[in-house]
Amino acid sequence: MTPDALQPVRDHIASRIIGQQRFVDSMLVCLLSDGHLLVEGMPGLAKTTAVKALADSIEGDFHRIQFTPDLLPSDLIGTDIYRHEKGEFEFREGPLFHNVLLADEVNRAPAKVQSALLEAMAEQQITVGQRTYPLPDLFMVLATQNPVEQEGTYHLPEAQLDRFLMQAVVTYPTRDEELLILELDASEQQRNEVVPPKRLSQQELFAIRRAVSAIYIDPKLLSYIVDLVQATRQPKLYDDALARWCRFGGSPRASIALARCARARAWLDGDEFVAPHHIQLIAPEVLRHRLLLTFEAEAEGITTDEFINRLLNLVAIP
Structure with missing residues (x-):
């Protein structure tokens, strides 16, 4: 496998994001290294848009969850639902069972939610009661956080920070880049249909990961x-x-x-x-x-x- 195999992914991200090449490269490095990415930047810098563009380019399920102070671990993991007709409990999977998870404003969630996310990132599994459930082979967490607004936030513990393979810092665009952003926004508003990108299959991704490890x-x-x-x-x-x-x-x-x-x-x-x-x-x-x-x-x-x-x-x- 050669870097050309990732060109459709790069092209789709470039069609949605102007500039931010270092951030895009960080996402691709984490993807190829089977790791998780922490993204830090001011609001409005297209962090969420970039993550969605990456997820759209890869075969698999994508889910975005907005972290808030009232979030519960079951909102991430899932919960046991009692089925009256069967007379037993049945586990209903939560957002963590998707292939690509966008944890928006991850530092707004309390400690119990952080610990649930930590197990998933560290062990690629989650535990509910006495049962352990494996997560998909392709599992990637991309978490965003605001570097300045601290009201209603919880400091990420060092143990969880260490589980992120990389931390990318998204900066403001240049003047020329911002002009291109305005042009892109105008063209997107006039576009009637959005052409879906050519998606990289999971088999191709795993083959690339083997090539990277070699x-x-x-x-x-x-x-x-x-x-x-x-x-x-x-x-x-x-x-x-x-x-x-x-x-x-x-x-x-x-x-x-x-x-x-x-x-x-x-x-x-x-x-x-x-x-x-x-x-x-x-x-x-x-x-x-x-x-x-x-x-x-x-x-x-x-x-x-x-x-x-x-x-x-x-x-x-x-």
Whole structure:
């Protein structure tokens, strides 16, 4: 399988979204790496539209659920319904049993809902009472959150943040891109029919994932990945400023995520092996939600991306 197999998916997303190439690439890397994506951005930046465009391009069921403070775990998982004619309970599946799940404003849900989502993301299964139900082979969570509006929100626990393979940050479009957005909106209003996109089958997707997992990574680059993650835990070995800024670093899951995403990035670029620039390109998305900065860093206005960029400049490339 070659990157051309994903061209219909790219074309459909490009027909709905102007710009945001890094965000689109993050969605594709997560899809090919069998991971989940956390999307952060201001309202109105087409986060939901992009996720829907991706889901429309893939064979499978899609469901969007708006997370609210009164949401219950059963609203996600499903519940047992008593069938009087049978005299027994029957399980009715919830939104988690869809292939692609958009969790809109995920940080508005309370802790019990977060824990239900955590089990699904971590184990690809859910538990109801004493029974465990497997989720589909193709199961991807794309969760959005607003970075500024904190009223009525619940902080995502670090354990759940770590289950997201990547965190994408969606920024404002440029002036030229915004003009194109207005043109796209006008053309969509005048369009009578929407032509359904050519959908990528699940068999094709799984074949692509096997091709991605076969991408070669040199042992020296595996050591480089480990050095990067180790440096988030022991920053004092590299720089005093890094040591002041970071409280907690990435876990071994971060190293695994870096290797998997680097393979997917190399495959998307049409390369047969991973190079250092593939690792550096996806490092911010893989690491930014796994680091916890100090109060001193926040007082100095240091962001996780600035910490990661400094880290990439200090850790030697083999």
